[in-house]
Amino acid sequence: MEIKETKHWTVDEIGEAAQKLKKGGLVAFPTETVYGLGANAMNSDAVSGVFDVKGRPHDNPLIVHVNSFEQVKDYVVALHPYAQKLADTYWPGPLTLICQTKTDLFAKEVSAGLPSVSFRMPDNEATLMLLKKAGVPAVGPSANTSGKPSPTTYEHVYHDLQGKIDGILDDGATKIGVESTVIDVSDPEQNPMILRPGAITKEQIQQDLGIEVSYDKHLLETSETPKSPGMKYKHYSPDTKVLMVKKQDWPAAVHWVKENNLCAGVLAGPRICDEVRANTAATFSYSDDSMLAATRGLYAGMRALDEGQLSLDVILVAVLPEEGLGLAYMNRLKKAAAQKYFEG
Structure with a gap:
């Protein structure tokens, strides 16, 4: 080239x-x-x-x-x-x-x-x-x-x-x-x-x-040609492993990080980032806890954590309700995480 x-x-x-x-x-x-x-x-x-x-x-x-x-x-x-x-x-x-x-x-x-x-x-x-x-x-x-x-x-x-x-x-x-x-x-x-x-x-x-x-929520077969971008392939994913974390699972996720000596990044709203900052290697906070701020910061946050100076083992990202704009947020996040949630 x-x-x-x-x-x-x-x-x-x-x-x-x-x-x-x-x-x-x-x-x-x-x-x-x-x-x-x-x-x-x-x-x-x-x-x-x-x-x-x-x-x-x-x-x-x-x-x-x-x-x-x-x-x-x-x-x-x-x-x-x-x-x-x-x-x-x-x-x-x-x-x-x-x-x-x-x-x-x-x-x-x-x-x-x-x-x-x-x-x-x-x-x-x-x-x-x-x-x-x-x-x-x-x-x-x-x-x-x-x-x-x-x-x-x-x-x-x-x-x-x-x-x-x-x-x-x-x-x-x-x-x-x-x-x-x-x-x-x-x-x-x-x-x-x-x-x-x-x-x-x-x-x-x-x-x-x-x-x-x-x-349209159906999963495409390998042989099908998607009518729209973003329907078929793994998308939006950084090199670092991404895990989705539900609201009630953050304490268990932080404990898992400490217990396994993992270098972890967190992508979430200000409240969660403040709670976990002392026990994780890096955080990227959305500008506020609104859905719009989360959507605006999703890609920027994954890039900042993945491309930063730290060599992270995992990026933990906040799960949000799948309604309204949250449907778009979770659609991208699920693909970035290959559908994988933190399971404590």
Whole structure:
């Protein structure tokens, strides 16, 4: 692989980044969820480069980022009756729409052979300007090594992809911290179905649309191609072993760490971190005990503990209620921990 100088672009240098993106370069960009690795969705070589530098499985489809819903209308075969309402309500924002698309519009690698493509309009002014100036839609999976915690800052992207991509558009830390909600509206005859939870919850969507919305929880077989990123593979996982800890199990978990002389990191809210700090090697506290703070700090915390100077044996992460935004938090945490809880 050709080693490149990875440029650091500020928001004042969007024009340069846009030209690089348009001409087939790999440009990481900020969104309100996580940083994405951008490539011209019409350019097969550029899209293939995304898979190569991330080490991403080729049967894992990509989300196409656009700067308006009008663009999407040009690409779809039949628009779902609720697609316009979803876009009007949540775009720009952390909602991805899966639509049945016309053939031969995008690089074949985008859809992984499926007749549908995922679309999103990110809620970030710098990236919307990037897309507008580039004049092309861009794929944008998380700008990290595949399977690792997604990046929420410029520094996270640089850590994983320096020397592998053309540049990074820096707009500070992301606001939400976990990937978008993905909803399938590819079949106009079926009600929308959520394939991946995110900041926009099932309850919100049902209330705004006035209909029942289902949540696809089935586990994919090895031979199945996922319709949405994040459905099939182990994701979001640091190199250090991760264990989920339920609220009532923290005393037992701390005792286990001490008894076995483990070098343990803790990722939790301020209250728990204060209680365990004296008996663990490192802590990363969410800014407060709210669900939003936990979601925003999940990836950043796993990265900070995993990539710090200490060589940790285990990272203990707080389990939160699986409701509302907590469904997205726990979806990512369970995959990071390979579904494993601390069992005292």
